Amino acid sequence: MKWKLVLPALEEAQNEYYRSIKYSLFPPLGLASLAGYIPEDHDVTIVDEHVESIALNDEPDVVCIQVYITNSKRSYELADHYLTRGKIVILGGLHVTSLPDEARQHASAIVIGPGDHIFGKVVQDVINGRLKPQYQAQSRTLNGIPVLRRGLIKRYRYLIPNSIVVSRGCPYSCDFCYVNNFFGNGKSYYTYKISQALSEIDSLKGKHLFFLDDNLLTENKFTVDLFMELKKRNRICQGAGTVKSILNEKLIHLAAEAGLKSLFVGFESINKINLKNVNKKHNVYVDYDKAIDILHYYGIKINGSFVFGMDDDEKDVFERTTDWAIEKGMTTATFHVLTPYPGTPLYNKLASENRILTRNWTKYNTRNVVFKPARMSVDELERGYWNSYTDFYKYSSIWKSAMIQGSISRKISSLAYSIGWKKIEPLWEFMVKYEKLKYALPLFVSVLRR
Numbered sequence: 415m416k417w418k419l420v421l422p423a424l425e426e427a428q429n430e431y432y433r434s435i436k437y438s439l440f441p442p443l444g445l446a447s448l449a450g451y452i453p454e455d456h457d458v459t460i461v462d463e464h465v466e467s468i469a470l471n472d473e474p475d476v477v478c479i480q481v482y483i484t485n486s487k488r489s490y491e492l493a494d495h496y497l498t499r500g501k502i503v504i505l506g507g508l509h510v511t512s513l514p515d516e517a518r519q520h521a522s523a524i525v526i527g528p529g530d531h532i533f534g535k536v537v538q539d540v541i542n543g544r545l546k547p548q549y550q551a552q553s554r555t556l557n558g559i560p561v562l563r564r565g566l567i568k569r570y571r572y573l574i575p576n577s578i579v580v581s582r583g584c585p586y587s588c589d590f591c592y593v594n595n596f597f598g599n600g601k602s603y604y605t606y607k608i609s610q611a612l613s614e615i616d617s618l619k620g621k622h623l624f625f626l627d628d629n630l631l632t633e634n635k636f637t638v639d640l641f642m643e644l645k646k647r648n649r650i651c652q653g654a655g656t657v658k659s660i661l662n663e664k665l666i667h668l669a670a671e672a673g674l675k676s677l678f679v680g681f682e683s684i685n686k687i688n689l690k691n692v693n694k695k696h697n698v699y700v701d702y703d704k705a706i707d708i709l710h711y712y713g714i715k716i717n718g719s720f721v722f723g724m725d726d727d728e729k730d731v732f733e734r735t736t737d738w739a740i741e742k743g744m745t746t747a748t749f750h751v752l753t754p755y756p757g758t759p760l761y762n763k764l765a766s767e768n769r770i771l772t773r774n775w776t777k778y779n780t781r782n783v784v785f786k787p788a789r790m791s792v793d794e795l796e797r798g799y800w801n802s803y804t805d806f807y808k809y810s811s812i813w814k815s816a817m818i819q820g821s822i823s824r825k826i827s828s829l830a831y832s833i834g835w836k837k838i839e840p841l842w843e844f845m846v847k848y849e850k851l852k853y854a855l856p857l858f859v860s861v862l863r864r
Contacts, residue, residue: 415541416457418474419445419566422481422488423463425776435842437464438851440577440626441567444480444507444529450560451534453541458566463488465571465846470495476540481507481517483592483755483778493520502540506533509775511596512757518547527551528582528597530559554597556582556606562614573851573858577624578614580640581605584628586656588682589693589759590721590752593628603629605636612643622859623651623673631655631669631677633662641665644672650862654678658696660705666712675862676715676745676831679705684738685731688724692760706742713824715745715831715862722802723752723795725788732798736805743818745828746835749802750780751795807836827864834861 421442426432445460452458461468470492477496481489486509493503497520506525510517518524523545525532531553539545569575582604583597594602605611615623630653631637644651650673657679660666666674681702683689689698709716718739722731739747754761754770755778764770769786777784781799783792790798805811816828834857845851 415476416474417449417452417459418472418477419449419458419460420468420477420479420492421445421460421462421464422468422479422485422492424482424779425484425487426779426781427464428488433839433842434846435573435839438571438846439573440624441564441569441572441575442480443562443577443579443626445478446562446564446567447559448478448529448533449563449566451537453537458563460566462568462571465568468492474501476502476504478504478506481505481509483509483512483775486516486775490517490520497522502545504536504540508592508596512592512755514548523547523549525549525551528554530556530582554582554602554604556604556610564617570849570852573854574622574624576618576620576622577626578618579626580611580614581627581629581632581636585632586629586696587693589691589763590754591758592755595757603632605634608636608639608643611636611640615644615647615649620855620859621649622855622862623649625651625653627653629654629656629659631659631662631665633659633665637665638668641668641672641674649673650675650859652676652678652862654680656680656696657700657702657705660708661700663708666708666714670712670714674712674714676717677709678717678719678748679709680719682719682721683724683727684735685724685726687726691725703742706744710743710819713820715828716743717746717748718742718744719748719750720802721750721752722799723783723785723787723790727787728789729794729798732802733805736802736811739806740811740815741818743815743828745815745831747802747806749799749806751783751799752785753778753780754785807832809837812837823864827861830861830864834858 427437442462449458479489479493493505496503502522504523505517505521506529510524511526514524514526528551532549532551536549583602585603587594652675655677682694686698720735754764764785771786772784783795787795812832816825819825819828845854
């Protein structure tokens with residue numbers, strides 16, 4: 415049988431917000447994981463529309479589509495196309511789990527929740543001609559899952575082909591989080607066995623690793639064992655962690671020894687009332703300044719994440735947040751407009767208050783305002799969001815942030831990293847277009863190493 419596994423392009427990757435390098439960072443590991451359940455003697459293709467076009471005149475027997483909220487429109491278009499041609503179409507992903515009734519109108523079958531284990535049942539039912547209209551994941555373990563079929567990924571199309579995930583879910587349960595519902599209404603977190611994780615790590619060539627886990631620094635035996643083993647392997651890595659975990663300095667010391675060079679940190683808001691209101695309790699009673707000092711001490715670059723539009727935000731929140739991030743020496747920052755994804759407690763709250771302005775899912779991209787803010791207008795929130803990016807990535811701001819770093823080499827590295835990410839767009843466009851990203855990776859790693 416011929417299987418076609420598709421990641422349709424997100425809406426924001428097809429409009430004026432498009433940055434080719436942003437959508438050419440990581441390969442679709444989820445699809446490569448699902449491909450592991452398909453027998454080796456079947457014909458399997460993975461297509462990522464962010465880096466290649468989707469041929470529509472082909473003849474696959476089965477089409478599996480990964481659906482996110484802002485690619486749902488495109489996903490349904492593709493699904494309908496193949497359904498009209500008599501193909502089996504299977505839809506899964508975050509958006510399908512959030513709105514299964516919507517998704518099943520465009521599918522032969524839908525998969526609710528993570529595909530680990532349950533997708534093996536889907537594959538066998540397809541082969542045996544007994545496909546059911548709906549499958550719902552029950553298992554929350556990574557034991558016994560097949561090896562990712564990385565050979566199906568076109569590595570040369572991505573800046574960071576050595577991305578990896580060694581856990582699922584998150585131990586926390588923030589009201590705005592899109593992922594919680596997918597893994598079982600929050601507080602659903604589980605990992606590989608350490609031997610599984612190391613086997614996959616050792617299969618990846620080169621020194622660099624990018625962990626895409628929601629929280630690489632979860633404080634448990636698995637994390638400690640992982641970093642202890644990475645110390646022996648002379649790797650450098652990046653990932654995401656919480657402020658609470660950073661304050662465990664023994665863990666950060668170990669992570670630094672294991673090669674951790676940058677960390678995505680969800681600060682979300684510098685207003686404690688906001689944090690309480692969205693149930694981000696693990697950020698409420700922690701010391702942001704101390705956490706930042708710890709990361710600076712160990713030379714770990716900070717990508718700070720911030721969300722605008724919470725109910726206690728007023729019009730000065732943008733300038734105050736941006737100035738704070740610059741003064742604290744963050745190398746990069748990611749800003750978001752608060753977005754009430756369907757299925758989350760935040761969505762239910764705003765819907766009950768009649769504050770949802772649109773259910774056009776293509777607008778749910780953390781750039782457009784889709785709800786009525788409490789203390790500012792829609793226009794003020796959107797304008798403030800864009801101004802924050804402009805202010806944070808001015809050359810003067812980049813310089814000021816870099817000068818916070820300790821040594822000369824760290825200052826240079828911070829400057830190079832920030833400028834490389836935001837200020838050389840024509841070069842990135844060239845490298846993506848002509849498939850030269852593999853030549854950028856060594857320089858990227860060199861900047862991280864400094």
